Amino acid sequence: MFDFPQADVKTRLLNAILIPLTRLPGFRKKMFSNMKYHMIERFGPVLRDAKSS
Amino acid sequence: MNADDENSMKCVILNGSPKGDVSVTMQYIAYIRKKFPEHTYEILNVAHEIKTIEKDTAAWNRILEIIRSADLVLWAFPLYYLLVCAQYKRFIELVFERNAQDAFTGTYAAGLSTSIHFFDQTAHAYIHAVSDDLGMNYLGFYSAEMGDLLKEEERTRLEKFTRFLITAVEDTIPVQREIPPLVRSSLVYAPGLPGKPVSFGTKKVVILTDDDGSSPSLAAMTDRLTRTISGSAELINLHDVNIRGGCLGCCQCGYDNTCVYTDGYIEFFKTRLVPADIIILAGLVHDRYLSSAWKQFFDRSFFKGHTPGLEGKQLGFAIAGPLSQIACLKEALVAWADNGGCHAQLVTDEVPDSAKLDALLDTLTLRLVRDAEAGYIPPRTxxxxxxxxxxxxxxxxxxxxxxxxxxxxxxxxxxxxxxxxx
CATH class of the missing domain: 1.10.287 (Helix Hairpins)
Structure with a gap:
């Protein structure tokens, strides 16, 4: 809650790598046209591993 | 318990995402299903399928039957512009328009949202009020940050909330209605003779309304405003703007503010609203908000992302309906203006007589033009x-x-x- 956004090194690294790639039209098109799937794919492992409580 | 197994609860999820199953919110539902598999869950993609629901009576009736069979109705939705999305709003409107409240009455209800906590409280206040208006037993809400599901601590919190809901339904706990019913004014506004016209000089004025002929007061308020303005005020009815549908939440606009829709909305926004100095928004209260047409207007402005699209403008809100009793609506309108760097002033028809409303509307136009000429925008809050x-x-x-x-x-x-x- 009190973290400065700069403290999230993983996100900064991902942004530093991926955002320049979106300058490539092909990559950008693929990335943004599937954005809604990209938004949920990170939850896959959590849902896969969830067990009945 | 309606489900076959006496220990099993039937939970109906009213999915408020235009993306249907491919939504962040539904990942939270999927998690709940995995953690509590002993209960049955039925997901109704009411936002995603709103156009079918509007036209297809069989689909509508099927939805109502499923809702009637529920032990718990979960309003699950992503935040769209300080509320639920326009498609979900339309579904709620249909419930009232088609007098289908009985399908919900007496059933337990709760809200679950995903967002970045930008005005999640107004959205949940809205759903709470709607639930109360439907005679449901509202148990509370869970407002998750979009990425909370990735954190163990937050998953535990979600499980605790779900367990509370299940226990409450199993124990059939009593629930008190918190939000009183709306009391609508009996005034039918009949404007008097026009006052002295207010000159707007070179200021460009747009009056935006969603008048569909159902509210004589709204039509009369709009008419009064138009007559009071000396000079050119452009009157635009939202129903005449070529808007094909609500925001889809696809986020493709995020790269360069280009919307996937190729209808008339963006051009309308850029060529009619952006050049205006003063915009008067006239609307009628539907349930606990304005109409879904208005919500669609707000949602579609998301092509501008999280940046102000109408900065520096004077905004007048002329509202027909009990705005003073709907704190979340007033808050949403004022916050929308504040966030956009605008100056908002409001008038409603909650007055004792037409003469008073005449005076308020005339004063609104006067104040709008004076503030526009002075370039006054209040400090942000x-x-x-x-x-x-x-x-x-x-x-x-x-x-x-x-x-x-x-x-x-x-x-x-x-x-x-x-x-x-x-």
Whole structure:
């Protein structure tokens, strides 16, 4: 809650790598046209591993 | 318990995402299903399928039957522009328009949202009020940050909330209605003779309404405003604007503010609203908000992402209906203006007589033009300052990839807010 956004090194690294790639039209098109799937794919492992409580 | 197994609860999820199953919110539902598999769950994609629901009576009836069979109705939705999305709003309107409240009455209800906590409280206040109006037993809400499911501590919190809901339904706990019913004014506004016309000089005025002929007061208020303005005020009815549908939440606009829709909305926004100095928004209260047409208008302006689209304008709200009894609506309108760097002034028809409303509307036009000429925009409040900090942190971090246009805007305008505040 009190973290400065700069403290999230993983996100900064991902942004530093991926955002320049979106300058490539092909990559950008693929990335943004599937954005809604990209938004949920990170939850896959959590849902896969969830067990009945 | 309606389900076959006496220990099993039937939970009906009213999915408020235009993306249907492919939504972040539904991942939270999927998690709940995995953690509590002993209960049955039925997901109704009412926002995604709203056009079918509007036209297809069989589909509508099937939905009502499923809702009637529920032990718990979960309003599960992503935040769209300080509320639920327009499609979900339309579904709620249909419930009241088609007098289908009985399908909900007496059933337990709760809200579950995903967002970045930007005005989640107004959205949940709305759902709470709607639930109360439907005679449901509202148990509370869970407002998750979009990425909370990735954190063990937050997953545990969600499980605790779900367990509370299940226990409450199993124990059939009593629930008190918290939000009183709306009391509508009996006034049918009949404007008197026009007052002295107010000259707007070179200021461009747009009056935007969603009048569909169902409210004589709204039509009369709009008419009074139009007559009071000396000069050219453009009257635009939202129903005449070529808007094919509500925001889809696809976020494809995030790269460069280009919407996937190729209808008339963007052109309308850029050529009719952006050049205006003064915009008067006239609307009728439907349930606990304005109409879904208005919500669609707000949602579609998201092609601008998390940046102001109408900065520096004078906004007048002329509302027909019990706005003073709907705190979340008033808050949403004022916060929308504050966030956009605008100056909002409101008039409603909650007055004892028409003469009073005449005077209020005339004064509204006078104040709008004076403030426009003076270039007066009030200092931003917590609504804008707090929200901008949420946006700034989110766009700097996890949302930068998806909302690169926002990031560029913030880089270019980073000093403008501090200049305004000093």
């Amino acid at each position: 917590f609504y804008a300052v707090g929200s901008h900090k949420i946006f700034r942190d989110s766009i700097y971090g996890g949302m930068r990839m998806a909302f690169q246009a926002d990031y560029r805007y913030y880089q270019e305008h980073g000093c403008s807010i501090s200049r305004r505040l000093t």
